[in-house]
Amino acid sequence: DGGITQSPKYLFRKEGQNVTLSCEQNLNHDAMYWYRQDPGQGLRLIYYSQIVNDFQKGDIAEGYSVSREKKESFPLTVTSAQKNPTAFYLCASSRGSPTNEKLFFGSGTQLSVL
Amino acid sequence: GNSVTQMEGPVTLSEEAFLTINCTYTATGYPSLFWYVQYPGEGLQLLLKATKADDKGSNKGFEATYRKETTSFHLEKGSVQVSDSAVYFCALSPSPLGAGSYQLTFGKGTKLSVIP
Numbered sequence: 001d002g003g004i005t006q007s008p009k010y011l012f013r014k015e016g017q018n019v020t021l022s023c024e025q026n027l028n029h030d031a032m033y034w035y036r037q038d039p040g041q042g043l044r045l046i047y048y049s050q051i052v053n054d055f056q057k058g059d060i061a062e063g064y065s066v067s068r069e070k071k072e073s074f075p076l077t078v079t080s081a082q083k084n085p086t087a088f089y090l091c092a093s094s095r096g097s098p099t100n101e102k103l104f105f106g107s108g109t110q111l112s113v114l
Numbered sequence: 115g116n117s118v119t120q121m122e123g124p125v126t127l128s129e130e131a132f133l134t135i136n137c138t139y140t141a142t143g144y145p146s147l148f149w150y151v152q153y154p155g156e157g158l159q160l161l162l163k164a165t166k167a168d169d170k171g172s173n174k175g176f177e178a179t180y181r182k183e184t185t186s187f188h189l190e191k192g193s194v195q196v197s198d199s200a201v202y203f204c205a206l207s208p209s210p211l212g213a214g215s216y217q218l219t220f221g222k223g224t225k226l227s228v229i230p
Contacts, residue, residue: 004157031216033216033218035220040222041222042203042220042221042222042223043158043203043220043223044220045217045218048216048217050216056216058217059217090157090158092157092158097207097215097216098146098148098207098215098216098218099146099165099207099208099209099215100146100165102148102160102163103150103158103160103218104159105156105157105158105159106157107155107156107157108157
């Protein structure tokens with residue numbers, strides 16, 4: 001089945017530690033995205049990538065980093081510089097611009113700070 | 115900048131009741147408008163969309179009309195079911211010719227609970 005796989009489902013971070021969230025898609029989509037979801041805040045865009053080997057900052061990129069070395073993979077690293085990382089993280093992909101192509105979402109990773 | 119404002123939730127309705135979830139937006143140019151739905155424990159999925167003024171998007175009994183004069187895209191359903199219980203997000207994508215057309219802007223979401 002085609003889709004987006006996020007792992008792990010739950011992740012715990014210690015103070016000062018970097019953690020990496022995995023996102024893999026087998027939909028052959030060019031564009032991939034990372035969103036952060038906080039209760040009562042909706043979704044906010046962290047980073048997006050229109051095509052492999054290219055990515056741009058979204059609205060809340062500080063304290064996060066990404067890479068897009070392969071078309072199917074878009075890992076997100078939450079660095080120690082992110083002071084409030086506890087949130088639900090959603091990865092998404094689309095064939096092209098979301099103006100014309102719908103986003104497909106993974107089932108998310110819940111990150112908590114120990 | 116672009117923004118989307120949704121009515122505050124949660125919304126609790128009895129089965130077969132009429133549903134309206136209000137959504138208004140602020141954007142320059144001619145954005146495309148969307149409703150996404152998030153069922154418990156899942157990611158979001160597209161429910162419906164409209165790409166120009168007066169377009170009506172529809173799916174699974176839900177409808178929304180793109181009203182440029184009131185900058186609104188309210189979601190409606192005539193008779194809700196228990197299975198419609200979810201969080202509903204209104205979103206916009208900027209004009210395709212403008213910068214940032216990959217940056218979908220979401221509202222805060224409205225949680226709907228339908229009771230039998």
